[in-house]
Amino acid sequence: MGYNKALYIYNGNAGKEAMEEKLAQTLPILSQAIKQLIIIQTESIEDARTTCIDYASHIDLLIILGGDGTIHNCINAIAPLNERPVIAILPGGTSNDITRMLQIPQNLYQAASAIIDGKVVPIDVGKADDRYFLNFWGIGLVAETSQNIDNDQKKNLGVLSYFMSTLKTVGQAKSFSYELKTSSDRYQGEAVMVIVLNGKYLGTREIPITSISPSDGRLDVLIVKNSSLASFRELLSMNNPETEINDLQEIKYTQTNRLHIHTNETKDVDTDGEIISGTPSTIEILPSHLRMIKATSN
Numbered sequence: 001m002g003y004n005k006a007l008y009i010y011n012g013n014a015g016k017e018a019m020e021e022k023l024a025q026t027l028p029i030l031s032q033a034i035k036q037l038i039i040i041q042t043e044s045i046e047d048a049r050t051t052c053i054d055y056a057s058h059i060d061l062l063i064i065l066g067g068d069g070t071i072h073n074c075i076n077a078i079a080p081l082n083e084r085p086v087i088a089i090l091p092g093g094t095s096n097d098i099t100r101m102l103q104i105p106q107n108l109y110q111a112a113s114a115i116i117d118g119k120v121v122p123i124d125v126g127k128a129d130d131r132y133f134l135n136f137w138g139i140g141l142v143a144e145t146s147q148n149i150d151n152d153q154k155k156n157l158g159v160l161s162y163f164m165s166t167l168k169t170v171g172q173a174k175s176f177s178y179e180l181k182t183s184s185d186r187y188q189g190e191a192v193m194v195i196v197l198n199g200k201y202l203g204t205r206e207i208p209i210t211s212i213s214p215s216d217g218r219l220d221v222l223i224v225k226n227s228s229l230a231s232f233r234e235l236l237s238m239n240n241p242e243t244e245i246n247d248l249q250e251i252k253y254t255q256t257n258r259l260h261i262h263t264n265e266t267k268d269v270d271t272d273g274e275i276i277s278g279t280p281s282t283i284e285i286l287p288s289h290l291r292m293i294k295a296t297s298n
Helices: 016-031 045-058 068-078 097-101 108-117 141-148 151-157 159-172 229-237
Strands: 003-011 034-042 061-066 086-091 119-128 131-133 136-140 176-182 186-191 193-197 219-224 251-256 258-263 268-271 274-278 281-294
Touching: 003 016, 003 045, 016 034, 016 061, 016 108, 034 045, 045 061, 045 068, 061 068, 068 086, 068 097, 068 131, 068 274, 086 097, 086 108, 119 136, 119 268, 136 141, 141 193, 141 268, 176 219, 186 219, 219 229, 219 258, 219 281, 229 251
Parallel strands: 003 034, 003 061, 061 086, 086 281
Antiparallel strands: 119 131, 119 281, 136 193, 136 268, 176 186, 176 258, 193 219, 219 251, 258 281, 268 274
């Protein structure tokens, strides 16, 4: 697949030597299929945002090298625009859940090749109030896990830091009262986590719900009542197509294209790993809002 003009954007605050190695693994491959490849190192979130906006209508392809946080900020720059280029993601962070959603390999050399050989597919985008997300919106356990991650552990231990934070958070999980309304249903009660999904990976792990798809025009809503072993058993059972959703006792699951949620106390909201806002929140799906490159099966 060839492109006339592309922008390759990466976070300049990442380690210099590591970034030089990442560029060396990807640029020679990408440049073979792109006539004009513009490379820009950004210095801040605002710099990345304005760069995406400035170039969006002048390029065929936007290539983002970064973690889920970098991608989230770039998506929030592109999603509101009328002219949106095709977007390709290179894994440059710790979890890289969005690249996993697109079946992009985690090896950078292979990822660059997958982008060149991949196909452009329509991808839904979630919108929560004035923020956009590709992967998930969540409160409770998922947001608290993000907040409990030790930055030094994240730097030194990578993915393991997420598991360590999860173990710590599960032991401290406290329930909260919520009310959630969709166009057809109303849910209320106590929960330790409410998560609204467009993608199906969290902290590198695939969520065992077969119906989740980023291209079906629907949001998948998961309400976890408590952090007991029974809850996680029920979650795992959802990978079985014979599981009856209505029989689940510890988990509630539904699909919708729009919902509103409020809680008895303001809860921090985690969107794609970034904690920026809080409840209450109105969430909707924007079907096929972006065109992104997905790896093709071998």
